[in-house]
Amino acid sequence: MPQLPGLVKGLGVTFRTMLKPAVTVQYPHVKEEPTPRARGVIALKEENCTACMLCARECPDWCIYIEGHKYLAPPRREGGKPRQKNALDRFDIDFALCMYCGICVEVCPFEALFWSPEFEYGEHRIADLLHDKDRLNEWMATVPDFEPYEAGSEMKPKKVPR
Amino acid sequence: MVSLIDAVELAYWQQTGIKVAVILMVIPAGAIILGYVFLMKMMSHMQSRLGPMEAGPHGVLQLVADGVKFLQKEDIFPEKADRMVFALAPLVVLISTFLLFVVVPVGPDLIVEDLDTGIFFALAVSSISVIGVLMAGWASANKYALLGGLRAGGQLIAYELPLLLAVVGVVIQAGTLSMQGIVVAQADGAIFGFDFIGNPFILTQALGFFIFLAAVQAELTQPPFDMPVAESEIVGGYQVEYTGFRFLLFFMGEFGTAFAFAGIASVLFLGGWWVPGFDPDDNILNWLGPAVMFGKVMFVAFLIFWVRFTYPRFREDQLQAFAWKVLIPLSLINIAATAVLKVVF
């Protein structure tokens, strides 16, 4: 087979590519599923949060705003001391500032923050990108279960509290 | 067209008006069709993507939408630009495109003016666009435009010669400069006595066809010869300061000229409006001819754009070396061989 000069072979590559189907995914008519671990939006499980402020402190952009107050809960047994507990007043994440780094989700000691692959929450006004406590709670419904790990791993997948 | 209009007995100025109107409709129509089919859809599929899909079914109205968008843009003149020259430059390029369509036949009677020096006229008027490009490059008051304009001047003049010489071989074989005469010569000719498909000159003038297409690619400043408009270096070259309606004129000029040259190439090498099985004088070809020409134009345009999307561009000195040291000697050899063989056979 004589060597075709490179110019002709290049034409062959483009011709063959033309005959194959295109790879475009026509968003928004067709949507691709992001992977379960994709960092789309942060979800808050309010019951687990104790307003310890670790996430707000570690955030590189300081985009988490937390306000809480302490209250006295009734004692566990009769005649005991009332317990001091934290209650969450305000938990806002400003997604206009958020870098999607995941440090807040990682440092939370009480499993209150989770990643969800949802990404379609664009707004017309930047101020609307501040998600308050209720909205962050709503995102919990979209958090997928943790996937099983690859063979050879010693870790066990954790459970998402529902 | 000449005989059709004679039958209706119109005055000369009315005939000319109709012819001008027809050409003025063909230029944007041709530009849009070529632009959509090749620039938008063929290029996209060669790049593994879909191209425009939203404007109209499968994006057919995308260029219409683009046209409307260009028309409603602000008319900007650079501060130091020479206003009259700046405004006239795209019009000069378009005049060259317009005049090219005068001699392209689409049927035995369907030609705007059947000049006896048809192909010679076409090659002569195609050189007018060089002036337009140089005007654009100089009047833009922009160093990038100046670089592009000067590169274009050198390139377009250099590639006029292979364009001309490639055609000479065809003319020798046909024996006439008239475009209708060349089509008839291919229709009436025979290959070693076998005359079913006539004698399309692409078979005997294959080298001429290749040189003609390469020269056309350079005249249209398309890759691999697009130094004047090298988008990743001088960002548009001589077109860089043109926006809105004036850029639309350049765009139509480029694709309209591509349409015209593809038409000329089909006439010269592929047999024009004639299909095997018909007599060249047959009136049915006045209806079939345009469709046949359209098909052949699409084929030639496919070759031109296929090369455009695949190759990187030549550097200016390599481009000139290719013209002067490769294409012109080859075309001279082609002419010599054609002349000798014409006499021998």
Next chain:
Amino acid sequence: MTTTDPVTAAQRAYVASQAADARVNVELETGGMTLNMGPQHPATHGTLRIVVRLDGEQVVEAEPIAGYMHRGYEKLCEVRTYPQVTTLVNRIDWLGSFANEVPFILAAERLMEVEAPPRAQWIRTILFEMSRIANISLFLGDMGAQLGAITPVFFAFRDRERVLNLIESATGGRFHPNYDRIGGLKDDLPAGWVESCHEVMDRMRDFCDQIETLLMGNEIFAARCRGVGVIPADVALSYGLSGANLRASGVDWDLRRDVPVGLPFDQLDWKVWTHPDGDSFARFWVRLQEVRESTKMVDQLLDGLPSGPIMAKVPRIIKVPAGEAYVATENPLGAMGYYVVSKGDLVPFRVKIRTPSFNNISIVSWVMKGVYVPDVITILASLYFILGDIDR
């Protein structure tokens, strides 16, 4: 200001003299044209400014001016904790982001005297090589685009997408993984990742073959690149070039093989590609072979992946003991190094980031004497820099 503090006055005079030198002296040009390939230009991969003085189409003098994208990384690092710095340095070389984290984490691990378990080191190397593949495959398509071939870029993006999807399925982020931690990695690989990775590597090898046919075998490409921008080996070394630019000039130097930092490169069967010519074609050729080599290395790493823990024992709050460490690795763009000085705090005291692109473009004024304007683009494309890498 009414202060007559001599120190401030001296500082201001110094700054003023530096600024005067930095301005390009256009008043004194007596001939030729000064063309400003300004911060906004399709060929400069971002906001790099090159002022060239032309004589017709030949370049008489070229001067690169960087700094349009300076984000103050080294200053930022002085006020961010170690996990926060890991997040930030993803954004230096944003096309091969995981590779930016690796030398920093290795330097911090050296200061803390902790070693990541083998599984973590191997997965680190897999992602390191995958970031190289993602980065350089974009270069292969992009060099075609600079030269006028508009088709290979789309092939590059199409096939690179698979690598990015893989990185996303493991780390959560396509472009900014933020996956490396002091002592190991954040999380283990999801099930099925190894097999999809093998498929993607096969696909990348097909892509390399396509690029070889479409671009490298093209005679026009060869005519544009061969003999253009020749950098001899001694000049390359004196300017501090690194990575593929150096190997294309014939210098056999690769940090993965020559300076072991704990990543398992010595347990793989691979070779370092060099080319004797030193021109733009050589740089393209070396990078193409490197991508192929990386895909083979990733296949070997996946086959030999050890099992075990993914994170060593490190305290929850990371306080790195006092000391200094410099770790450099062979990043996709060249040799990237982090010099970390710690005083025992939560934040580093000083981080000096040695980026490859800064040195790679310093050679621009030397190599561009006497070339044509189109060759300027060819040389810039073949030197391959990323603005975030130059300016930090």
